[in-house]
Amino acid sequence: MTLSLYDARSAADSIWVFLEQDRNSLTEISLELLAKGRQLADQVGWKLGGLILGIRNSELCSEAVAHGADEVWSAEHELLENFTIDAFSTITFEMIMEGKPGVLLFGATPDGRDLAGRLAVRLRTGLNADCTGLRLRPGTGELICDVSGFGGGVLALIEMGDHRPQIATIRPGVFSKTQPDWKRLGELIKFPVLLKAEDIQTRIVKKVSGEGVDLTQVSLIIAGGRGMGGDFGALQKLADILGGEVGATRPPVDDGYIERERQIGQTGVVCSPKIALCCGISGAFHFIVGVEKADIFIAINSDPSAPIFEHADYCVVGDVHTILPLIKEALQTRLAEEI
């Protein structure tokens, strides 16, 4: 097997997180990874570092420290204003070869996946993609990653042996962010950037922001499955009354009843709402992994032996088309009484 550019003996006792930004704030997945990184670093007595590439990073660096980073490696340059794989992989590679972190974490976002893959090849090390759990073995600092494999039928625990850094991408919504502590102190490492416009092949022509929903950030999800018979309007009405969002299993998405961005599960989004109300859903493993972190899990299903009832806190056996109108009516009566 090819040797990585540095190994376990020469790696520093540190976990680094690649931090993404949106409108001058760190993104939710960045905060989630800082929280998990802090927890792992504390367990083994390591340092937590954050990597920020951009044009004006000072506020982002403070935010990273407030969310747990001990040190922030900051690269500022006008050619780092937008993510381009040429510029970002060049600079992060240089940072990594200087700091030699033992572990390197990325969000499983379009940019995080792109960069992690490129760096793993350049550093000749391993990459565990789309992890849903992370542990560090005390003493050796080996990273153990939970990765679901074979279509979700097995959960594999994967390690990388002697290769460093141990790179992993983590799906948004898997870990919870923590509250910032603005009194925390951290070290700022300003990293010199030598980039020329001709180094960058990508040209940004236009930026288009999606207006879709991000179910990872929603506190009430009303999800429907095949048992809804395609009637997602009924779920939308309830979501409107309660201030929630509608989610779905894969079959109604495949059948075109609802947008793909609302699919929950292994090949959809992983959510951690306060309340998940699941209607006409059988409870297949592929769906459950996307919603099992809900604080309160309610299921409505006409089949009393449906597997979803093994996961639900509240189980309602009955026809969704009878029960949902009753819930809606009760809510409307309650709201009318409160006005």
Ligand SMILES: Cc1cc2nc3c(=O)[nH]c(=O)nc-3n(C[C@H](O)[C@H](O)[C@H](O)COP(=O)(O)OP(=O)(O)OC[C@H]3O[C@@H](n4cnc5c(N)ncnc54)[C@H](O)[C@@H]3O)c2cc1C
């Ligand atoms: C590699 C792979 C990845 C996958 N990824 C995902 C994923 O990300 N997300 C996902 O959801 N699925 C995923 N799937 C599919 C998954 O295995 C299940 O097939 C799917 O979740 C089932 O969806 P469902 O519960 O809506 O449908 P069904 O399994 O058909 O269940 C419908 C349920 O509705 C109930 N029902 C029917 N009529 C009524 C009624 N009138 N009132 C009340 N209850 C009623 C039935 O009793 C039944 O339990 C994946 C599959 C594979 C192989």
